[in-house]
Amino acid sequence: MAFIKLNELELEVEDGIDVVEAARQAGIEVPHYCYHPGLSRPANCRMCLVEPHVFFPPAGKIVPDRQLATACTTFLRTVPPDRKLDGKYDFIVQTDSPRVKKAREDILEFLLIHHPLDCPVCDQAGECDLQDFSYRHGHDKSRYLEVKNVPPKKDLGPDILLYSTRCIVCTRCIRFCDEVAGTGELGLINRGSKDEIDIPRAHDGTPIQLLDNKLAGNVVDICPVGALTSKDFLFKSRPWFMKKANSICPGCSVGCNITVEYKEDGVYRLKPRFHADVNQYWMCDDGRLGYHYVNSEDRLQLPMKRVGDELVYTSWADALDIISEKLSSAEAESITIVGSAQGTNEENYLLGKLAREVLKTDRVGLFGRKPGEEHKFPQFTIEADKNPNTRGARNMLNGSSPVLEGEKLWENLSDAKVVYLVNGAPERPLDEDEKTALENVEFLVVQDILLSDVAQLADVVLPGTTFAEKDGAFTNSKGWVQRIHKTIDPPGEAHVDWEIIQQVAKRLGSDMDYRFAGEIAVEISQNVAGYQNATHQEIGDGGVKLQEGNDE
Ligand code: SF4
Ligand code: SF4
Structure with a gap:
């Protein structure tokens, strides 16, 4: 640990930490644009200048260094005893001296020379570092009277627009494409005050390569101003009108930590949330843009039952009566319960109990999205398993016989008479063999969120909920158990799946009586190997790693 003096504070900080982070930990803001903790540090914006102090032998005292230093590239570390300042400090740094304040004002004035005053129509307003730092550290007026540069707005790719006028040329977006995605689509054209970000183009201006990699959306998050915008979110909402909740992306088994931004009428966007061991600062576009089904007008809102060839709406009481009658009259060995790799641990745990304790069947399977492609980038991987909770669902459904998956599941279903299947992956298509197996089932119950391929074959359909409408936990492929949180209400009479x-279960005589998902998690922690520390309280916002006993 290094012992430093930061303004008037005496602090012990980790050896090797930079001044931006050390100050942040002490609650002191060092404004910056080009610096991002997940990228290299060109120190080109000069916004984070601070004033280190040094010992000046001729005067025999400690004085401010001749030059200000960029905080993002000033690393604090323990120095030998004979170089300590005042006999005890490894570093003395001032972040609020008159010289630092003047430098910040000048840099901001410089950055704003060509910046338009279009905050009222800019998507970034309200979460813009330029707006915030100008307000806190800048001048209240510009001395620049000449004509501003007005570079063109550019369509960079399927979801990305560049409002070039707003760009402050911090180069975060270029470095992201080079370092994290490894795709390198972005570069800098022109020179000096005419600098612009662009994609490769032919001489006539036609794009040769678009910003079209699966991580592209991250450039919008890291752009400190409103230059890079997402077409998906453009002009949809002011940030301050949305609420936020921490959650986990349901798009694949990586389990990226995300923030769901929402209003009463639906989910508006997903953004990545930092997790050092899971996704760092990033998420992929499949996950980012994959939330639209939550807001679909076709969401199931009422139970349905089959009358002849048709599925017609019915009441919950009627649907549950039909289901309990069929389940209680069927032979236990002819019933198969199928959990969902899209569902939470709590839902799958209850399904396992329903099967083994209530229905006394060991025929328990697992359904989910089909595997897709794995995508490996220099600093990020999108996994092939397109379900967020395959590992957790397996753990929860496991019993005296192994959970049926893939071919084994479809073989099993070919002689099942009653099947209760939870889906939750509405776009998941059924191939012919799967369809035939489900068509042969005498009585099929499907819990789902849209009238999916599988729901269309059901005798009773029960409207369930998406990841955005319920509490619970997913276990990712590496064994991280992480929380999802309810944001919006389910549509109509759709219910939380557990x-x-x-x-x-109650209709079948069970005394199951959980009042919220956290109670189920407590029971899971007592009964499922490796989940000893996976109560909702312990999982918190950072997740917990599975403990010994869970060796998948
Ligand atoms: S577009 Fe945004 S991230 Fe890229 S250089 Fe300009 S300000 Fe920085
Ligand atoms: S990598 Fe997987 S979990 Fe992460 S954002 Fe993409 S789809 Fe979601």
């Missing part, structure tokens, strides 16, 4: 399962 509550539906509990209702079915």
Whole structure:
């Protein structure tokens, strides 16, 4: 640990930490634009200048260094005893001296020379570092009277627009494409005050390569101003009108930590949330843009039952009556319960209980999205398993016989008479063999969120919920158990999935009586190997790693 003096504070800080982070940990803001902790540090914006102090032998005292230093590239570390300042400090740094304040004002004035005053129509307003730092550290007026540069707005790719006028040429976006995605689509054209970000183009201006990699959306997050915008979110909402909740992306088994931004009428966007061991600062565009089904007008809002060839709406009471009658009259060995790799641990745990304790069947399977492609980038991987909770669902459904998956599941279903299947991956297509197996089932119950391929074959359909409408936990492929949180209400009479399962169990005589998902998690922590520390309280916002006993 290094012992430093930061303004008037005496602090012990980790050896090797930079001044931006050390100050942040002490609650002191060092404004910056080009610096991002997940990228290299060109120190080109000069906004983070601070004033280191040095010992000046001729005067025999400690004085401010001749030059200010960029905080992002000033690393604090323990120095030998004979170089300590005042006999005890490894570093003395001032972040608020008159010289530092003047430098910040000048840099901001410089950055704003060509910047338009279009905050009222800019998507970034309200979460813009330029706006915030100008307000806190800048001048209140510009001395620049000449004509501003007005570079063109550019369509960079399927989801990315560049408002070049707003760009402050911090180069974060270029470095992201070079270092994290490794795709290198962005570069800098022209020179000096005419600098612009662009994609490769032919001489006539036609794009040769678009910003079209699966991580492209991250450049919008890291752009400190409103230059890079997402077409998906453009002009949809002011940030301050949205609420935020921490959650986990349901797009694949990586389990990226995300923030769901939402209003009462739906989910508006997903953004990555830092997790050192899971996704760092990033998420992929499949996950980022994959939330639209949550807001779909076609969401199931009422139970349905089959009348002849048709599925017609019915009440919850009627649907549950039909299901309990069929389940209680069927032979236990002819019933298969199928959990969902899209569902939470809590839902799958209750399904396992429904199967083994209530229905006394060991025929328990797992359904989910089909595997897709793995995508490996220099600093990020999108996994082939397109379900967020395959590992957790397996752990929860496991019993005296192994969980049926893939071919084994479809073989099993070919002689099942009653099947209760939870889906949750509405776009998941059924191939012919799968369809035939489900068509042969005498009585099929499907819990789903849209009238999916599998729901269309059901005798009773129960409207369930998406990741955005419920509490619970997913276990990612590496064994991180992480929380999802309810944001919006489910549509119509759709219900949280574990509550539906509990209702079915109760109709069959079970005394199951959980009141919220956290109670199920406590029971999981007592009963499922490796989940000893996976109560919701312990999982918190950072997740917990599975403990010994879970060796998948
Ligand atoms: S577009 Fe944004 S991230 Fe890229 S250089 Fe300009 S300001 Fe920085
Ligand atoms: S990598 Fe997987 S979990 Fe992460 S954002 Fe993409 S789809 Fe979601």
